[in-house]
Amino acid sequence: MTSNKHIIHMDQDAFFVSVEVRKDSSLIGKPVIIGGISDRGVVASCSYEARKFGVHAAMSSRMAKMLCPHAIFVKGNMDAYSEASFEITEILKSRVPLIEKASIDEHYIDMTGMDRFHGTLQYAHELRQTVIKETGLPISFGLSVNKTVSKMATNECKPNGELNVEQFEVQDFLNPLSIRKIPGLGEKTFVKLSDMGIKKIHTLTQIHPDQMNSILGKNGLSLLQKAKGIDNSPVIPYQEQKSIGTQCTFKADTIDVDTINNLITSMVMDLAFDLRQKKKLTACITVTIRYANFEDVTKQATISYTSLDSVLILKAKELFRQVYQKRMLLRLVGVRLSNLVTGHEQIDLYSESQEQYSLYQALDKIRNRFGDKAIKLASTLNIDL
Structure with missing residues (x-):
């Protein structure tokens, strides 16, 4: 089996x-x-x-x-x-x-x-x-x-x-355990099966597949297979991280747009610093907000590969303006950088990006020596949300 x-x-x-x-x-x-x-x-x-x-x-x-x-x-x-x-x-x-x-x-x-x-x-x-x-x-x-x-x-x-747990021991190992121990079995399913008198894995294995299908559909058949120690899902090779993000749930719901923009600036600076530490660039930025009624709204944009704070902050604030339309109290804001690749900033010698990147390298040295909170923009100080 x-x-x-x-x-x-x-x-x-x-x-x-x-x-x-x-x-x-x-x-x-x-x-x-x-x-x-x-x-x-x-x-x-x-x-x-x-x-x-x-x-x-x-x-x-x-x-x-x-x-x-x-x-x-x-x-x-x-x-x-x-x-x-x-x-x-x-x-x-x-x-x-x-x-x-x-x-x-x-x-x-x-x-x-x-x-x-x-x-x-x-x-x-x-x-x-x-x-x-x-x-x-x-x-x-x-x-x-x-x-x-x-x-x-x-x-x-x-x-x-x-x-x-050797192959010949599998069912003996599983039988006395609570069905709650089966990976993927949620609370609602546990209550439903328990109400039917199915509390141990051994009891679950005695249920006919047709009955499990009628009770829980395909999920029921999957649980029955797991209860019998059957799982053909493969080990999926580890892949490199494709995104990084952060979010903040406010102490109290707020409509203070200026302070939220300063918070977004601080969040993006931390993420951009993390990118440069990992020698990564991002080509996609996403901003998510959660209203006081728990409605989530997300907006994302594709950008040229970068790890520069100024580019990312500008785009994040633009996305926030686009996503925040209802003028209701906000509960949470989040920023995510995705489509990550390994690489360094491609600096245009005829633009200000070289100066900016040199500045960020200097700031990063300070952070590496004295901690990632050692230096901040004045606008991001004393944020209390």
Whole structure:
């Protein structure tokens, strides 16, 4: 029923928290919550100590504080988490034949065929130890015959664990687990199946495919396959990042256009700095706003490849003017740069871009030496939204 593959699923343990702990060892063993501390904030990640109190990702910060009043809140730093993620990906992809980056903190590795040269379980163990040693970050892995079972194995052995589920063990491993453990099974589906008395994977496997199809359609048939340990989805090769972006949810809904424009300037400057650090250029810029009624509106434009602040800021502000039409209160603004390529600015010797690029190089040196917040435009100071 299952294919004879060797798929490793590697997942960082409470990744954002682990990165913060690496920077500040005083957080070790404490209930740590990554996310905004205002009532509008949301939990992005939390330590296992905080999870014991019922705190989980996507929970409101207000509820998290009620459940765990002594928790330590950390605002979080996506740049630091992205850098740590890149660090781990580079270690893994240099040592395995085929890797898929499934998210910022998890990877699938296809070792099929390599078992002739390596004992796959031993190799996965050594790979995990290499990541821990070189990054100082905890990581767990599951090894099995496909992506679904390997991911479920990882989830069962976290934190800081290893679990190998052989082909003949797959159904025995899955049967006693809650259907909630099946990847991709959402809350509504869980409630619907639970109301029918289907709470364990073993029970789910006894349901006829026609009945599953009538209950949940194609999604039901997919869940039934996963419950039986069947998943033919391939490991998709890792591809280089194609976009970078940032967004800001305001403390209170606002209509202060001048301040929002200054915020956009600051956001674009940070993104452009990131581009130049990675030796990248962008050919597409997107601005997104969210009204107070949660309606999202997006506008994008194709531009000549660039990493210059001035070009990107001008275009971002133009897009904001185009996208903000209703004059309603705004809740969020975001900027994304996409169609990224590796390269340097093509400077026109007869234009001002050479002067600008020289200026940005000087500013970048200051940021690299004293931190990315060391120098800013005066208009972007004291933004409080």
